Amino acid sequence: MTGLFEILGLGASAELLSLEGWGGNLLRGLANSLQIAFGAFGLGLVIGLFGAYGKLYGGKVTRDLLAIYTTVIRAVPELVLILILYYVGSDIINKISEALGGGRVEINGVAAGIWVLGVVQGAYATEVLRGAIKAVPVGQIEAAKSYGMPTLMIMRRVTIPAMMSFAVPGLANLWLIATKDTALLAVVGFNELTLETRQAASSTRAYFTFFLAAGFLYLMVTLCSGAVFARVEKWARRGQPSLKGGTA
Amino acid sequence: MISVKELMQPHRIVMMLVFAALVVWCAVSLRWDWIPKYAPLALEGLWATVWILAVSTFLGFLLAVPLGLAQAVGPWYLSIPARTFCTVIRGTPLLLQIWLLYYGLGSLFPQFPWIRSSELWPYLRQAWPYAVLALTLSYAGYEGEVMRGAFSGVAKGQLEAAKSFGMPRFTMFRRIWLPQAIRNVLPTLGGETILQLKATPLVATITVVEIYAVSSRVRADTFIVYEPLLLLALVYMAIAGVIALAFRRFEAGTPQRR
Numbered sequence: 001m002t003g004l005f006e007i008l009g010l011g012a013s014a015e016l017l018s019l020e021g022w023g024g025n026l027l028r029g030l031a032n033s034l035q036i037a038f039g040a041f042g043l044g045l046v047i048g049l050f051g052a053y054g055k056l057y058g059g060k061v062t063r064d065l066l067a068i069y070t071t072v073i074r075a076v077p078e079l080v081l082i083l084i085l086y087y088v089g090s091d092i093i094n095k096i097s098e099a100l101g102g103g104r105v106e107i108n109g110v111a112a113g114i115w116v117l118g119v120v121q122g123a124y125a126t127e128v129l130r131g132a133i134k135a136v137p138v139g140q141i142e143a144a145k146s147y148g149m150p151t152l153m154i155m156r157r158v159t160i161p162a163m164m165s166f167a168v169p170g171l172a173n174l175w176l177i178a179t180k181d182t183a184l185l186a187v188v189g190f191n192e193l194t195l196e197t198r199q200a201a202s203s204t205r206a207y208f209t210f211f212l213a214a215g216f217l218y219l220m221v222t223l224c225s226g227a228v229f230a231r232v233e234k235w236a237r238r239g240q241p242s243l244k245g246g247t248a
Numbered sequence: 249m250i251s252v253k254e255l256m257q258p259h260r261i262v263m264m265l266v267f268a269a270l271v272v273w274c275a276v277s278l279r280w281d282w283i284p285k286y287a288p289l290a291l292e293g294l295w296a297t298v299w300i301l302a303v304s305t306f307l308g309f310l311l312a313v314p315l316g317l318a319q320a321v322g323p324w325y326l327s328i329p330a331r332t333f334c335t336v337i338r339g340t341p342l343l344l345q346i347w348l349l350y351y352g353l354g355s356l357f358p359q360f361p362w363i364r365s366s367e368l369w370p371y372l373r374q375a376w377p378y379a380v381l382a383l384t385l386s387y388a389g390y391e392g393e394v395m396r397g398a399f400s401g402v403a404k405g406q407l408e409a410a411k412s413f414g415m416p417r418f419t420m421f422r423r424i425w426l427p428q429a430i431r432n433v434l435p436t437l438g439g440e441t442i443l444q445l446k447a448t449p450l451v452a453t454i455t456v457v458e459i460y461a462v463s464s465r466v467r468a469d470t471f472i473v474y475e476p477l478l479l480l481a482l483v484y485m486a487i488a489g490v491i492a493l494a495f496r497r498f499e500a501g502t503p504q505r506r
Contacts, residue, residue, distance in 0.1 A: 046317040059257050076481045077446035079460065084477050147273045176339075183341030187453060194344050198351075207355050211348035222339035 017213055022200040026210070029196030030217050033182040036113040036192065041178045043118025045171075048125025053155075055130050066126065073123035079184050085116040086188055109190045117181055121174060128170035132163040164236035171174055172229035193217060255306060278475050286466050293462035294483065296376075297448050300458060301487075304380055305444055308387025309437075313426070315388060316395025337389025350378040350454040374482050379451035387444050394436050398429035431502045438495030439457060442488050459483060 015024040049120035051070070054062045054203045068134065090107050097105045136159055143153045195215040262498055314441075316388040318330040337345070341464050371377055402425055430437075449460035463476040 060257070061263070064260065072481075072485065075442070075485045076483055077449045077460070080477060080481055080484065084481065086475075087477070103348045141425060176346045180341040184450075186343060194341060194347070197344070198347060201351060205355065207348070207352040210342060212354055215336070215344055215348065217337060218341060218344065219339040223335075225366050 008079045014234060015095055017209065018174060022204065022210065023213075025196045025200055026193065026214060026217065029191060029193035030221075032190070033108065033179065033194075033212060035110055035188075035193040035223070036185065037178045039110070039114030039174070040117035040175040041175050041180075043114060044125045044174065044178070047118065047122025048129045049128030050116055052121060052129035052133055055126065056133055064128070070126050071124045074121055074127075078120055078181055079187060081120055082116045082188060089115055097157025108237060112194070113182065113190055115187045116156050117185075120181070121178055122248075124177070125171070129163070129167055132167035134160060136162045151174055165233070165240060168229065168233045168236050172233070173226070174227070175220055175225055179218070180223070183218075267467070274478070277386065278478075279472055280475060282466055282470050282472060282475075286462065289457075289465070290459065290462050293457055293459035296456065296458040297445075297460075298487070299375070300383065300451065301445055301448055302379060303440075304383035304387055305336065305441055307384045308378075308444075309391055311384065311388035311394050312391030314492070315392030316399050316429075319392065319396040320399035332398075334389045334392045334398065337386055338393065338499060342382070342447055343453065344387050346382040346450055346454060348381065349382045375451075375455045379454060379456045383444065383447060385445065386438070390440055390443075391437070392396065394433050394440065398433040399425065401432050402428045416434075434495060434499050434502065438492060438499075441491050445487055445491060 014112065015021070017026070051066050055066045058066070089112060095102055098104065119162060141154060142159055144158045149157070182192050183194040185192050186198065189195070192216055197210045201210040203209070254260075300389055312497060315330045315334065319334070322330065363372065406428065407420065410424045415423070448458060450457060451462035452464065455461075460480060463480040466476040467473060471486040
């Protein structure tokens with residue numbers, strides 16, 4: 001293995017990327033990135049589910065407010081939103097802490113990242129889930145209602161399982177956006193993969209080695225999630241006739 | 249579009265009044281005294297944003313057409329590289345791509361004396377060529393995928409009809425295939441262009457002075473946090489609105505068969 005690296009002239013790169021050296025930092029950064037992406041995606045799903053229900057079944061005011069939320073979030077760059085939400089979040093927490101008689105609070109980077117990206121993801125998830133819920137045949141929901149099922153049970157037993165196959169492709173896209181948006185947190189100084197990479201690159205001057213390595217890590221995450229989501233979609237579509245024709 | 253009658257519902261009037269009150273409160277109680285000092289810089293920044301957006305979408309689209317074509321109908325030695333390019337661009341964060349080009353190429357070029365002595369060197373020392381290159385490649389990667397679907401979505405009969413008229417291949421592409429492909433994906437292209445607008449602030453991280461960088465400068469100079477950011481968000485929303493309107497006009501101008 002080592003001999004092969006030497007032949008290819010990659011000995012120096014392999015040494016730089018070793019786990020005891022900067023390679024370990026990169027992997028720690030990747031772990032942080034994934035943690036934030038998971039949290040943000042989850043928070044986005046929760047916001048999106050409430051948002052979609054609000055947009056479809058809510059009162060006039062709820063619907064208008066949600067329309068403003070999704071439009072504004074989708075028209076303003078993520079970077080600007082991240083800064084605004086970051087400052088607003090830390091201001092609110094500090095105000096509360098001062099009101100309770102405490103001092104200034106150090107904001108946990110991961111929690112702040114999840115809050116910021118989660119609110120952004122929520123807007124997109126609202127639209128994805130709204131479309132998916134609308135694609136569920138109305139008759140199914142009406143049938144459940146006519147059996148006297150309570151709203152939450154309809155949601156759990158009918159709407160969510162039936163909309164899954166429509167929602168999964170959009171949600172897969174959202175997850176990929178979430179993993180790539182974690183890179184933006186580098187600009188506000190969270191130690192996720194991109195920032196770790198830049199620090200490693202600028203202190204060793206081996207820019208190509210580190211940026212290509214980080215790109216490879218991101219690409220692996222993307223490709224693996226693609227495979228996972230393909231399986232999830234297959235699971236969500238179970239029992240449905242295949243679109244390609246023939247018998248499923 | 250929302251009509252005036254729809255706007256005149258009671259709850260909407262109340263919401264608009266609340267919004268107006270909010271705007272008045274913002275105008276009165278927040279600090280805006282920094283605007284006159286930074287206005288010229290902000291205009292320059294706005295111009296830079298629009299310019300970078302326009303150039304990178306234009307060049308990116310020119311690149312996306314062959315990328316889409318190669319993926320849709322190309323032989324394997326063209327389609328595999330095109331697909332790999334699109335996967336890599338879409339699978340890695342744009343920020344990483346920008347930094348790879350700027351810091352990577354930027355540290356590589358000075359090592360070659362012939363580049364340093366070439367006429368391009370004064371440009372290569374600046375940041376904006378790398379910004380435009382990165383944004384162009386990114387747009388091309390995303391749009392290559394869109395155009396792949398667009399090219400394979402054009403009805404086969406159309407192309408066969410053109411062929412049976414004896415149209416040369418390039419004329420057929422220019423008159424039949426490309427216009428129909430573009431018409432089919434105009435709404436997608438509009439959305440993608442707004443996404444591209446939202447990607448432009450990333451180039452501020454490599455010292456390009458566009459509108460986002462100006463707002464950061466204001467924040468760093470004056471310690472005013474919210475006002476520049478709010479104004480910045482408004483500016484981006486306005487640009488996004490203009491793009492959406494422009495694409496709606498394009499769409500209205502193309503015949504639709506739905």
